[in-house]
Amino acid sequence: MIYSEILYSKKISNNLYEIATFFPQKPQPGQFVSLIIAGEKEIPLSITDYYEGILFLHVSPKIYDLIRDRKKILIKGPLGRPLKLTVSSILGIAYKDLLYDILYILREAKRKGINVKVRCIECNTKEFPKADDEKADLIIASVPKDMISSLPKEALVYVRWVKMNCMLGVCGVCEIKENLACIDGPLIKVSKIVD
Amino acid sequence: MIYSEILYSKKISNNLYEIATFFPQKPQPGQFVSLIIAGEKEIPLSITDYYEGILFLHVSPKIYDLIRDRKKILIKGPLGRPLKLTVSSILGIAYKDLLYDILYILREAKRKGINVKVRCIECNTKEFPKADDEKADLIIASVPKDMISSLPKEALVYVRWVKMNCMLGVCGVCEIKENLACIDGPLIKVSKIVD
Amino acid sequence: MINLAGIQFKDPIIISSGIVTLSKIQEVCKNYLPSAITTKTLTLKPLNPHDPPTLVKFHDKCYLNAIGLGNPGIDELKKINEEECKLIVSVGGSSIDEIMEVIKRVDRGEIIELNLSSPNRKGYGESLASYVYEVVKNVKGVTNKPVFVKLGPWDNIIESAGRAISAGADGLSLINTVKGMVIDVETFKKVMHYGTGGISGKCIHPLAVRIIHDVYKEYNVDIIGMGGVFSGIDAIELMSVGAKLIGLGTVIIDEGYSSIIRIRKEMEEYLKEKGLKYSDIIGVAVKK
Amino acid sequence: MINLAGIQFKDPIIISSGIVTLSKIQEVCKNYLPSAITTKTLTLKPLNPHDPPTLVKFHDKCYLNAIGLGNPGIDELKKINEEECKLIVSVGGSSIDEIMEVIKRVDRGEIIELNLSSPNRKGYGESLASYVYEVVKNVKGVTNKPVFVKLGPWDNIIESAGRAISAGADGLSLINTVKGMVIDVETFKKVMHYGTGGISGKCIHPLAVRIIHDVYKEYNVDIIGMGGVFSGIDAIELMSVGAKLIGLGTVIIDEGYSSIIRIRKEMEEYLKEKGLKYSDIIGVAVKK
Numbered sequence: 001m002i003y004s005e006i007l008y009s010k011k012i013s014n015n016l017y018e019i020a021t022f023f024p025q026k027p028q029p030g031q032f033v034s035l036i037i038a039g040e041k042e043i044p045l046s047i048t049d050y051y052e053g054i055l056f057l058h059v060s061p062k063i064y065d066l067i068r069d070r071k072k073i074l075i076k077g078p079l080g081r082p083l084k085l086t087v088s089s090i091l092g093i094a095y096k097d098l099l100y101d102i103l104y105i106l107r108e109a110k111r112k113g114i115n116v117k118v119r120c121i122e123c124n125t126k127e128f129p130k131a132d133d134e135k136a137d138l139i140i141a142s143v144p145k146d147m148i149s150s151l152p153k154e155a156l157v158y159v160r161w162v163k164m165n166c167m168l169g170v171c172g173v174c175e176i177k178e179n180l181a182c183i184d185g186p187l188i189k190v191s192k193i194v195d
Numbered sequence: 196m197i198y199s200e201i202l203y204s205k206k207i208s209n210n211l212y213e214i215a216t217f218f219p220q221k222p223q224p225g226q227f228v229s230l231i232i233a234g235e236k237e238i239p240l241s242i243t244d245y246y247e248g249i250l251f252l253h254v255s256p257k258i259y260d261l262i263r264d265r266k267k268i269l270i271k272g273p274l275g276r277p278l279k280l281t282v283s284s285i286l287g288i289a290y291k292d293l294l295y296d297i298l299y300i301l302r303e304a305k306r307k308g309i310n311v312k313v314r315c316i317e318c319n320t321k322e323f324p325k326a327d328d329e330k331a332d333l334i335i336a337s338v339p340k341d342m343i344s345s346l347p348k349e350a351l352v353y354v355r356w357v358k359m360n361c362m363l364g365v366c367g368v369c370e371i372k373e374n375l376a377c378i379d380g381p382l383i384k385v386s387k388i389v390d
Numbered sequence: 391m392i393n394l395a396g397i398q399f400k401d402p403i404i405i406s407s408g409i410v411t412l413s414k415i416q417e418v419c420k421n422y423l424p425s426a427i428t429t430k431t432l433t434l435k436p437l438n439p440h441d442p443p444t445l446v447k448f449h450d451k452c453y454l455n456a457i458g459l460g461n462p463g464i465d466e467l468k469k470i471n472e473e474e475c476k477l478i479v480s481v482g483g484s485s486i487d488e489i490m491e492v493i494k495r496v497d498r499g500e501i502i503e504l505n506l507s508s509p510n511r512k513g514y515g516e517s518l519a520s521y522v523y524e525v526v527k528n529v530k531g532v533t534n535k536p537v538f539v540k541l542g543p544w545d546n547i548i549e550s551a552g553r554a555i556s557a558g559a560d561g562l563s564l565i566n567t568v569k570g571m572v573i574d575v576e577t578f579k580k581v582m583h584y585g586t587g588g589i590s591g592k593c594i595h596p597l598a599v600r601i602i603h604d605v606y607k608e609y610n611v612d613i614i615g616m617g618g619v620f621s622g623i624d625a626i627e628l629m630s631v632g633a634k635l636i637g638l639g640t641v642i643i644d645e646g647y648s649s650i651i652r653i654r655k656e657m658e659e660y661l662k663e664k665g666l667k668y669s670d671i672i673g674v675a676v677k678k
Numbered sequence: 679m680i681n682l683a684g685i686q687f688k689d690p691i692i693i694s695s696g697i698v699t700l701s702k703i704q705e706v707c708k709n710y711l712p713s714a715i716t717t718k719t720l721t722l723k724p725l726n727p728h729d730p731p732t733l734v735k736f737h738d739k740c741y742l743n744a745i746g747l748g749n750p751g752i753d754e755l756k757k758i759n760e761e762e763c764k765l766i767v768s769v770g771g772s773s774i775d776e777i778m779e780v781i782k783r784v785d786r787g788e789i790i791e792l793n794l795s796s797p798n799r800k801g802y803g804e805s806l807a808s809y810v811y812e813v814v815k816n817v818k819g820v821t822n823k824p825v826f827v828k829l830g831p832w833d834n835i836i837e838s839a840g841r842a843i844s845a846g847a848d849g850l851s852l853i854n855t856v857k858g859m860v861i862d863v864e865t866f867k868k869v870m871h872y873g874t875g876g877i878s879g880k881c882i883h884p885l886a887v888r889i890i891h892d893v894y895k896e897y898n899v900d901i902i903g904m905g906g907v908f909s910g911i912d913a914i915e916l917m918s919v920g921a922k923l924i925g926l927g928t929v930i931i932d933e934g935y936s937s938i939i940r941i942r943k944e945m946e947e948y949l950k951e952k953g954l955k956y957s958d959i960i961g962v963a964v965k966k
Contacts, residue, residue: 001446003576003911038574038581042442071951072576076446166445168643171457172411172430173439180411183646196734198623198864233862233869237730266663267864271734361733363931366745367699367718368727375699378934449880450738545833568856570884571891573915575948578963586888592737593881596858600874603859627861660863675866 001036004075007054009064016097017064018048023055023075029105030083032186033057034167036074037066044079044164046101046142046186058100079167080186083156087137089115093151094142096123101142101158101186121147140187149194156187196231199270202249204259211292212259213243218250218270224300225278227381228252229362231269232261239274239359241296241337241381253295274362275381278351282332284310288346289337291318296337296353296381316342335382344389351382392425392668394612394634395536395560397500399425399476402629402668403654406616406637407431407480407503407540408457412466419475422650426476428637429467431505433481433514434488436463440510441583445643446572451592451620453640454570456584458511464495476500478614480540484513486525493533502535503614504559507542507566509588516542516566522550526557536560538614543568543594543601551605561612563637564605565598591640592618599631606632607676620644622656629668630675680713680956682900682922683824683848685788687713687764690917690956691942694904694925695719695768695791695828696745700754707763710938714764716925717755719793721769721802722776724751728798729871733931734860739880739908741928742858744872746799752783764788766902768828772801774813781821790823791902792847795830795854797876804830804854810838814845824848826902831856831882831889839893849900851925852893853886879928880906887919894920895964908932910944917956918963 007020027033027047033055035043043063049056055075067073083105090109092102099120106128110116117131121143139155148157159181165173169183177193179185202215222228222242228250230238238258244251250270262268278300285304287297294315301323305311312326316338334350343352354376360368364378372388374380392399404426410418415427439460447453459482467479479499483489489504496502506522508515518525522539529537539554540563541547551562567588572581580586598617606613615633618640619625625636641649661667680687692714698706703715727748735741747770755767767787771777777792784790794810796803806813810827817825827842828851829835839850855876860869868874886905894901903921906928907913913924929937949955 001448001581036443036446036574036581038443038577038579039583039585040579041583042444070576074574074576074581165439165442165460166455166457167442168445170409170411170455170643171439171444171460172413172462173460175411175413178413178417180414196736196869231731231734231862231869233731233865234867234871234873236871237732265864269862269864269869360727360730360748361743361745362730363733365697365699365743365931366727366732366748367701367750368748370699370701373701373705375702448884452881454884568885569888571888571919572884573887573918573963575911575914575918578918578959580963587884589884593740596736596742596860596875596877597856599861600857600859623863626863630861630863630866631859671866675861675868 001074001076003072004055005072006070009068012058015060017059017061019057019059021055021057021073021075022053024053025078026050027078028082029085029108030187031078031080033075033077033079035063035067036076038074042076042167044167046158046160047104048100049104049107076167079182081184083187085109085112085114087114089136091131091134091136091139092116092118092128092141093139093155094118094123095121095144095147098142099123099125101160102140105140148190151190153191155190157190159185159188159193196269196271198267199250200267201265204263207253210255212254212256214252214254216250216252216268216270217248219248220273221245222273223277224280224303225382226273226275228270228272228274230258230262231271233269237271237362239362241353241355242299243295244299244302271362274377276379278382280304280307280309282309284331286326286329286331286334287311287313287323287336288316288334288350289313289318290316290339290342293337294318294320296355297335300335343385346385348386350385352385354380354383354388392634395501397476397536399635401425401654402625402634402636403650404428404478404614404635404637405642406639407505409639409642412462412470415470416473418647419473422647424475424650425635426478426500428478428503429480430461431459431480431482431508432461432464432467432492433459433483434464434492437461443582446581448572449593451640451644453590453643454572454582454587455567455590456510456582456587458584459508459514464492467495468497470498478503480505482508482514486521486528489525490528490532493529496533496535499535501538502533503538503540503563504529505540507540509542509567509569509586510584519550523553523557526554526559530558538563540566542566543597547601548604548608551609555609555611561614562605563614563616565594565601565617568594568597590618591644592620594618595624599627602628602633603631603676606673619653622653622660625653625657626660626671629671630673632673632676634672680922683789685764685824687923689713689942690913690922690924691938692716692766692902692923692925693930694927695793697927697930700750700758703758704761706935707761710935712763712938713923714766714788716766716791717768718749719747719768719770719796720749720752720755720780721747721771722752722780725749731870734869736860737881739928739932741878741931742860742870742875743855743878744798744870744875746872747796747802752780755783756785758786766791768793770796770802774809774816777813778816778820781817784821784823787823789826790821791826791828791851792817793828795828797830797855797857797874798872807838811841811845814842814847818846826851828854830854831885835889836892836896839897843897843899849902850893851902851904853882853889853905856882856885878906879932880908882906883912887915890916890921891919891964894961907941910941910948913941913945914948914959917959918961920961920964922960
């Protein structure tokens with residue numbers, strides 16, 4: 001947990017704010033952080049990018065309201081299971097703004113020279129080429145819960161619909177079919193969590 | 196305080212053993228370490244060299260006997276005031292084996308391209324050129340207590356004759372004329388400690 | 391092999407209470423082979439953990455937690471299948487009656503660990519510490535399993551430990567966390583939702599060493615030692631002052647379950663280098 | 679300015695007892711401008727420190743010490759000249775009579791700090807903790823200076839603090855170190871010559887926060903806070919739970935006296951950024 005100084009925050013759309021904040025430890029792709037609101041709550045946040053000590057996050061207007069007047073915020077992490085990007089091609093599947101959940105992974109993969117394609121459902125991205133098929137060494141996705149069953153069984157899906165508490169695997173709150181989203185995830189294989 | 200693994204120890208002369216021991220933190224020239232003999236004593240030791248994670252010490256047969264059967268020893272430090280080697284010439288003055296007290300400083304200085312000369316009293320060293328005079332930007336010395344008054348007043352002398360206890364400046368045992376040898380030293384200006 | 395309360399353990403490394411959730415026990419057991427796993431402290435009815443923040447890191451290898459004994463209730467214990475590693479069932483409650491009721495339902499596990507020391511939920515844990523004699527006495531009447539009592543690093547630890555032992559405890563688990571607090575200086579609010587939390591990890595390790603030393607010296611009793619073990623050396627240290635088994639907790643939070651394998655390896659290397667067995671080490675620094 | 683027991687301090691940063699040797703006070707005062715310096719605990723006759731090892735680092739920013747109140751005796755106090763920074767005279771002894779005798783000889787300094795909590799010498803410090811009422815009562819009868827009582831992070835801290843206050847203490851210094859132990863696993867001997875030592879530094883910081891919080895909440899008394907302050911944020915944290923002055927100790931051992939300047943700067947930057955004064959902060963996290 002560190003006091004992280006906010007570099008800037010700005011409105012991206014009606015549903016989304018971007019926050020750039022100083023954070024000394026580079027997260028690994030696949031990890032997340034949490035925002036600590038002292039004495040009140042703790043909110044898991046996906047990472048959209050990390051560049052030279054600056055962590056980029058995208059949050060809802062509701063979360064933005066919690067920190068809009070603050071120069072420093074308490075950030076915990078990096079949390080969760082790092083993904084090994086040792087593949088040669090990655091397909092990203094995302095629904096609308098949920099693309100932000102997997103952006104850091106896709107960006108890190110692209111920087112590593114991995115072939116990255118994206119299928120953005122009801123959305124567009126110019127950052128990555130469009131996927132024509134589902135052929136890839138690794139598929140990562142972030143979609144609403146009710147769309148999971150339509151994903152390939154071997155895809156890793158960003159589990160964002162479970163409640164989290166300790167975020168470090170000991171309280172058991174984020175359990176999903178004997179997996180703990182906070183330490184076994186947030187990316188968990190679809191086959192492990194659908195019936 | 197760390198468990199430091201002994202790489203080797205060997206007899207150098209009847210009065211001296213060399214110990215090479217793994218130590219992760221590079222000491223700065225002017226600093227020293229201490230050897231902790233659990234529950235019994237703690238012995239300040241001058242540093243004779245440091246190279247790629249290995250600390251070189253020279254000790255008396257009596258100290259060697261304390262650790263001869265050990266694979267690991269407890270080392271505390273680096274301790275003491277670092278010396279800034281921002282001069283262009285250094286003169287080392289040493290009496291016999293006390294040269295080992297200032298060797299690390301002289302060696303680091305030499306590596307930095309500083310002009311190093313040595314006056315070794317009742318001893319010889321081939322490692323550094325002999326000093327013909329006492330002209331130097333910085334004079335460092337290690338001699339027995341009764342020879343200090345013969346040193347130039349501006350010389351820094353390695354205070355090795357005071358008892359030490361905590362080695363970190365709080366117990367007051369190593370006080371010498373309002374200086375604490377462990378944190379103001381071990382190298383202290385001659386003028387500060389002679390009348 | 392290590393004999394603790396008449397039970398044989400293959401090596402000293404176990405997992406402390408509060409780390410492994412029930413549904414994970416099987417997987418952790420199989421993949422990391424701890425000698426035993428202690429369950430979360432189980433109460434009669436399920437308890438929700440406190441609301442977050444419940445767990446923060448305040449210094450390198452040091453955490454503050456106030457999960458507050460969140461657990462699925464004793465009736466879930468039966469979902470745990472027979473394991474390759476042994477099970478220590480941690481039990482808690484808000485009264486002697488509740489604890490006895492829970493104990494009666496413990497139908498598996500080698501050892502019962504009574505949690506009378508958690509600082510993180512009023513009415514539970516350390517709130518019952520002053521009744522340690524009565525609790526243990528009653529509990530021993532309703533179970534045949536060995537009963538260990540987990541105590542905190544209290545000023546009266548020698549008396550508390552003595553009461554537990556004279557009431558018939560088979561051993562002690564030492565130490566629980568130390569009550570602390572962290573303030574967010576941006577809002578001047580307590581960071582933990584519960585207000586306070588238990589300090590764990592490397593920060594309390596020398597405290598654990600001292601407490602275990604003092605209790606072992608006084609009573610020469612079987613001890614499960616825990617408190618900031620992050621390395622094989624830390625574990626050996628706790629054994630040398632009297633611990634027979636070593637519980638890992640915070641290191642797993644900090645580093646993951648693979649730390650079990652690392653620490654076990656470090657301990658085995660230590661033994662090999664020194665030509666020692668575990669039995670040579672237990673309590674050796676106290677006798678000297 | 680901060681008003682503590684009727685005395686004005688230019689800022690909250692002082693140096694805790696046991697750090698500055700008498701002969702260094704003048705130099706440290708002049709070069710680093712702490713608001714006050716607390717002397718080593720002075721006893722009637724000089725005491726030698728325990729034999730080494732007396733001070734070891736066991737974790738990042740965390741130490742174990744057992745100097746054991748080594749000091750040159752109260753009669754050396756007169757060698758301290760008038761200073762630019764204020765003097766807090768720490769006093770100890772092995773009996774109420776000795777302490778009173780020492781107090782009578784305190785001829786300088788703004789405040790007397792009674793050390794009833796050092797864990798590092800039998801018969802002194804915490805050995806007298808149970809007599810806190812009697813000690814304070816007697817001491818108040820023989821001095822006009824404000825008397826602060828330094829207590830440890832004990833389980834009965836609320837009662838101990840209450841006894842000190844009801845006996846007439848002008849304030850409290852919180853907290854002293856926590857008794858710990860380190861074993862050398864190469865020899866199985868206790869590292870410290872004294873056997874145990876007091877844990878200080880970052881490791882006990884959340885414990886200090888909790889103790890100061892609880893005592894301030896209960897008694898709303900003047901508190902000199904100390905315990906693992908390594909940054910301006912740490913200091914602000916202790917002030918927010920009720921400390922008026924902040925003692926630096928372990929950070930000076932770890933980093934040198936220049937840490938005083940760094941921490942003061944960090945605190946001033948914090949105040950400036952937030953548009954706050956020190957008086958806005960004291961106890962603010964307790965009232966909430």
